Amino acid sequence: MVAVQLVATSMLMLGAGAGNLLSANRGRSPSTVTVSLRGGTTVTGNENTELSVKGESLQQLYSDYIQNRFLINRRYQRKLVWAVEEKQRLIDSALKKLPIPLILLAESQYEGNARLEVIDGLQRLDAIFSFIENKYPVDGKYFDLETLSDTKFLKDSSSLLQREPVWDRAACRDFTNYHLPVSTYRSASESSVDEVFRRINSSGRHLSLQEIRQAGSVAEIASLVRRVSAAIRGDASLTDYVNLQDMPKISITNKDLEYGIYDADIFWVKNGILSRDAVRESRDEELVLDLLLDLILRPLASSGTEYRNAAYSDERVSHSTSGLSVRARLLSMGRGEVERRFMETLDLITETLEVAGTPYSAWAVTQQNPRGIPRHFHALFVALEQLLHEENLVPKSKAELAQALKGFWDKDLSVPGGGNWGGNRKTALIESVKGALRKHFQPTTDEHALKLQEHALRFESTLRMALTEDALFELKQGFCLVNDPSRFDDNSFEKIMKISSAMANTRAGAKGVIFIGVADDTDDATSIQRLTGVESYKIDRFHVTGTQHELDKMRRSVDEHFRWLIERIKSSKLERRFADVLAGTLSPFRYRDYLLWKLEPTAMNSPVTHDGKFFVRSGPATAEVTGTGIVDLVRRFPSS
Incomplete structure (x- = not known):
């Protein structure tokens, strides 16, 4: 009885979308439906997919969040757009024990790990987790980070900063014990997830007409609209999949906050x-x-x-x-x-x-x-x-x-x-x-x-992708030593080659981006200005310094340096087949009169080596793969 009541309540809170979701199964073989609360009952059918509905505490959901279990598929999922006032209203509902609409997830595999893809509830989950992490107050007060062991640990390690004034500890504990109805769609194919998302929102109550057109569309024009629009707004991501933890970095906010x-x-x-x-x-x-x-x-x-x-x-x-x-x-x-x-x-x-x-x-x-x-x-x-x-x-x-x-x-x-x-x-x-x-x-x-003129918006958009995709991005301030712009830095260049191989080993179809002429370190930008007089141009946390001052010191033209670099890549410690392809992606371009260079390491049909060794990326770090790890690496490339 408890389980049946939960289903009814959850579907009612989901609104018109639930009706559409249920109607999607009319006339079809019944799905296996697992409905349960902890200690509740289970109802099953006879198809390969499962739909479970249960209550999850906000504390448990936050634990899943900091373990990066939640995944956002931007091919169909809308951007983060809730204003702070909308987030505050949701938190107020939870504090007052009022019902919050159901969260709909789909189990999926991404880069070899089990993840939970958010089909419906992105804005709600972000509002909850952002409040817990002190991104904004409710009634002028912030969540007490001492309430949860997870937030206390992050506070003690300086990953989170406690803001003042603070909500009463008991109120924060009651808030994190609030149970949110969560439905998980298991054994779901990509096409079925797309269909569920479209049906949930086809009433037009949740999404605009354009968002419904875009939702899950695989048409070429839809992909182009997504890519161009995100580049203009500044919320582009390198791949369709983004961790929920990274979404606030590219969220659209109505206040000049520290994020988004x-x-x-x-x-x-x-x-x-x-x-x-x-x-x-x-x-x-x-x-x-x-x-x-x-x-x-x-x-x-x-x-x-x-x-x-x-x-x-x-x-x-x-x-x-x-x-x-x-x-x-x-x-x-x-x-x-x-x-x-x-x-x-x-x-x-x-x-x-x-x-x-x-x-x-x-x-x-x-x-x-x-x-x-x-x-x-x-x-x-x-x-x-x-x-x-x-x-x-x-x-x-x-x-x-x-x-x-x-x-x-x-x-x-x-x-x-x-x-x-x-x-x-x-x-x-x-x-x-x-x-x-x-x-x-x-x-x-x-x-x-014209050949050297990179599109400013496209460069800025690509650069901002580094905020959500550390593994497939790398920035270097230049080719030469910071303290001697006339001296080519061989060690740094060979490191770029190693990073390129690691990016190509991320997974089949992976494509990385390396910009040379951009510093992510304020000290480097300051040193370059002090030594050469080149003032950097700041984009978010990045500093565009360019490489023209290096070419001037080496007395090379852009064409001369380009040809020299091509040969340098081909004679590097990369295996030859990959080096030749990588050399073909080298491109110089100008952005606001700064001369920059771009490399685009792209995965091949099998892992590639640098100096006879395999490397992979873990966030912004590059590590060698040995032993049984090589077997796991090969498995990333089914055709190898």
């Missing part, structure tokens, strides 16, 4: 194109989708809900934005090329607005109409993209372009309001925008400069 991304600093909000709430509801991804469709489809398609839906659908529809048409064009152009064009265009707008020193909405649209600003931006973006990539033009100067955009939309240009935006009307407006701006552009033949 302050929503007012996101490009769309900072420039008055979209509101904070719109970004939280993924309207930024909807706008990115519209822009991408206008980059890849010719003639321009209409914009609107039914056209966006069609782009994600596998069904044959008459819309020019049909999934089949979009997929064909993406394959033809190449996803990387489409992303490059998008980022290059957005970089141009960002750099131009930096010259203007004023947000887009105040600079280009002085007659304020917030609802129309996204379409103003849409038309300008597509016009600039076509000037850059279809007409092969570049601005005469950012200052001239900035002046041309001042009060641009106060001119006689008609921008339609809400509803569908017809392709013909859109095309006419974009042609008018190009006609007004073309005189501020000119042809370019400087192919070398």
